[in-house]
Amino acid sequence: MPEALExxxxxxxxxxxxxxxxxxxxxxxxxxxxxKLLRPGLLLLxxxxxxxxxxxxxxxxxxxxxxxxxxxxxxxxxxxxSPLRRGLPSVHSRYGKKNAVLIGDFLxxxxxxxxxxxxxxxxxxxLARMIAIICTMEIEQNxxxxxxxxxxxxxxxxxxxxxxxxxxxxxxxxxxxxxxxxEVCMRLRRAGYNIGIAxxxxxxxxxxxxxxxxxxxxxxxxxxxxxxxLPVLCAMPLDSTGTLRRIFSKNSxxxxxxxxxxxxxxxxxxxxxxxxxxQIYTNRAIREIGMLPAxxxxxxxxxxxxxxxxxxQ
Amino acid sequence: MPEALExxxxxxxxxxxxxxxxxxxxxxxxxxxxxKLLRPGLLLLxxxxxxxxxxxxxxxxxxxxxxxxxxxxxxxxxxxxSPLRRGLPSVHSRYGKKNAVLIGDFLxxxxxxxxxxxxxxxxxxxLARMIAIICTMEIEQNxxxxxxxxxxxxxxxxxxxxxxxxxxxxxxxxxxxxxxxxEVCMRLRRAGYNIGIAxxxxxxxxxxxxxxxxxxxxxxxxxxxxxxxLPVLCAMPLDSTGTLRRIFSKNSxxxxxxxxxxxxxxxxxxxxxxxxxxQIYTNRAIREIGMLPAxxxxxxxxxxxxxxxxxxQ
Numbered sequence: 001m002p003e004a005l006e007x008x009x010x011x012x013x014x015x016x017x018x019x020x021x022x023x024x025x026x027x028x029x030x031x032x033x034x035x036k037l038l039r040p041g042l043l044l045l046x047x048x049x050x051x052x053x054x055x056x057x058x059x060x061x062x063x064x065x066x067x068x069x070x071x072x073x074x075x076x077x078x079x080x081x082s083p084l085r086r087g088l089p090s091v092h093s094r095y096g097k098k099n100a101v102l103i104g105d106f107l108x109x110x111x112x113x114x115x116x117x118x119x120x121x122x123x124x125x126x127l128a129r130m131i132a133i134i135c136t137m138e139i140e141q142n143x144x145x146x147x148x149x150x151x152x153x154x155x156x157x158x159x160x161x162x163x164x165x166x167x168x169x170x171x172x173x174x175x176x177x178x179x180x181x182x183e184v185c186m187r188l189r190r191a192g193y194n195i196g197i198a199x200x201x202x203x204x205x206x207x208x209x210x211x212x213x214x215x216x217x218x219x220x221x222x223x224x225x226x227x228x229x230l231p232v233l234c235a236m237p238l239d240s241t242g243t244l245r246r247i248f249s250k251n252s253x254x255x256x257x258x259x260x261x262x263x264x265x266x267x268x269x270x271x272x273x274x275x276x277x278x279q280i281y282t283n284r285a286i287r288e289i290g291m292l293p294a295x296x297x298x299x300x301x302x303x304x305x306x307x308x309x310x311x312x313q
Numbered sequence: 314m315p316e317a318l319e320x321x322x323x324x325x326x327x328x329x330x331x332x333x334x335x336x337x338x339x340x341x342x343x344x345x346x347x348x349k350l351l352r353p354g355l356l357l358l359x360x361x362x363x364x365x366x367x368x369x370x371x372x373x374x375x376x377x378x379x380x381x382x383x384x385x386x387x388x389x390x391x392x393x394x395s396p397l398r399r400g401l402p403s404v405h406s407r408y409g410k411k412n413a414v415l416i417g418d419f420l421x422x423x424x425x426x427x428x429x430x431x432x433x434x435x436x437x438x439x440l441a442r443m444i445a446i447i448c449t450m451e452i453e454q455n456x457x458x459x460x461x462x463x464x465x466x467x468x469x470x471x472x473x474x475x476x477x478x479x480x481x482x483x484x485x486x487x488x489x490x491x492x493x494x495x496e497v498c499m500r501l502r503r504a505g506y507n508i509g510i511a512x513x514x515x516x517x518x519x520x521x522x523x524x525x526x527x528x529x530x531x532x533x534x535x536x537x538x539x540x541x542x543l544p545v546l547c548a549m550p551l552d553s554t555g556t557l558r559r560i561f562s563k564n565s566x567x568x569x570x571x572x573x574x575x576x577x578x579x580x581x582x583x584x585x586x587x588x589x590x591x592q593i594y595t596n597r598a599i600r601e602i603g604m605l606p607a608x609x610x611x612x613x614x615x616x617x618x619x620x621x622x623x624x625x626q
Binding site (some may be wrong): 016019020022023072075078079097098101102103104105106108109110112113116117124125127128129130131132135136138139140142144299311 | 331332333385388391392394410411412414415416417418419421422423425426429430434437438440441442443444445448449451452453455458552
């Protein structure tokens with residue numbers, strides 16, 4: 001659906017336009033074709049299962065979801081001190097953290113303007129509740145840094161709040177606003193949820209992929225931030241030397257220790273085990289999708305879920 | 314209306330409650346009786362001009378406005394590096410900037426939940442638009458630091474976006490949701506706007522008040538941040554030595570220069586001139602209030618507007 005997503009991009013650009021040059025420049029790259037627009041894509045695909053199909057409000061809602069997502073990315077990058085986003089310097093590294101906080105707030109409020117203007121009050125509420133949950137989970141994650149006793153359950157709970165709920169909402173809202181049956185809406189909600197979990201696990205695995213040359217680059221991401229993601233969690237019990245557990249009990253590590261984490265997680269089979277876990281969630285999503293009415297859209301959704309599992313970036 | 318404001322406080326505490334201890338602790342002090350609850354107070358007073366009077370939704374809306382205000386304060390304090398807020402350590406100095414960004418986002422989203430749940434979609438929209446404007450003005454202000462050619466007009470535009478609009482909205486929405494006549498709603502809107510401008514000017518003057526002993530404390534605020542507020546703007550043309558203009562053309566200053574700014578602004582009559590400007594806006598507010606229906610509430614609003622002009626903190 002490239003034209004449909006192009007339409008969403010247009011609404012995003014229009015809705016986040018500001019006369020302030022810093023806001024505009026800060027946002028322009030983020031909305032300039034580099035994003036995958038996954039959440040809008042899922043929303044629009046889901047709308048096709050409703051008897052009313054895709055309507056004008058779906059494009060607006062899809063745009064709002066992506067704006068919410070990008071607003072959280074901007075604040076995330078400040079929090080994680082990430083120098084890059086989508087291959088370009090992150091907003092805070094170009095315009096300073098002060099402006100980045102405000103640009104994120106600006107985008108968040110424009111996202112609410114869009115939902116307030118074009119969708120049912122119920123959906124605006126969903127969105128607001130979602131942001132509260134995303135923030136809470138981010139705070140939990142931020143405070144779980146450098147703790148070697150994070151449980152798999154706690155990890156899953158956090159990525160549910162951070163990622164899966166937004167995917168789930170995209171699917172549900174798309175179908176619901178197109179007047180799909182309740183059964184279809186709930187099925188899409190579950191499919192979105194499971195796709196979201198698998199997506200985030202893969203994202204976390206990708207921090208540990210690539211050749212040794214890329215290691216130093218990756219060390220700028222979750223690893224140096226002390227975040228314990230699923231590949232580490234899976235590797236820890238497999239690491240008979242206890243090195244991983246020991247390193248993560250400190251509050252920082254040397255570049256050499258960083259490289260050690262990187263290779264240990266892979267050598268102990270942490271990324272593989274995490275990949276199997278992602279596969280489980282993708283399978284659940286595919287099962288839900290398989291029980292939707294048999295249409296072209298169903299096939300597209302099915303292959304999207306499969307593609308996300310094997311993506312390389 | 315102490316009981317009415319107590320009720321608003323209760324709603325704020327309830328609506329911003331989180332099971333996450335960091336969020337709760339971070340917010341508890343901010344909502345623990347230290348705030349003046351000015352915006353909620355104005356909203357509730359304005360509601361009394363409507364034929365329906367104060368209803369349940371007014372308390373919720375008043376709580377949402379205060380939450381929005383506090384969310385912007387939390388992000389502001391990060392941006393201005395302020396160590397204190399309401400006499401206590403600011404959220405970011407207690408919990409770190411990362412958590413403070415997220416706690417502000419959390420509060421913002423809960424404020425939208427509250428408006429989404431209890432008020433008309435139109436009001437939720439107003440609120441969202443307002444935040445976008447507040448952010449834009451904050452970004453402009455942030456980028457006007459250390460510029461000695463800021464105009465009075467540009468200063469007023471910024472405090473309009475930062476402060477006056479929220480006061481104005483409080484008055485308008487309070488009256489409108491209580492079914493006041495359009496004339497009364499518009500009058501209250503203008504009164505709130507002028508009260509808000511005067512309030513912010515006084516706030517900026519207070520940075521230059523107090524005895525020499527307090528100077529060093531104050532140097533932690535707007536002055537060291539390089540913000541050119543009205544007292545400085547008024548003092549510049551009166552400072553025949555050109556010292557102020559020279560200092561503000563740099564990108565930082567020494568503590569001695571800070572103290573020099575402090576005394577020059579006062580000696581040249583900058584605070585006095587700014588005070589006269591605040592008086593003009595208060596007079597405008599009082600004139601609007603004087604044309605409202607003659608009731609006890611009108612008298613209360615009138616004395617509130619006068620009190621804000623002479624407050625000492």
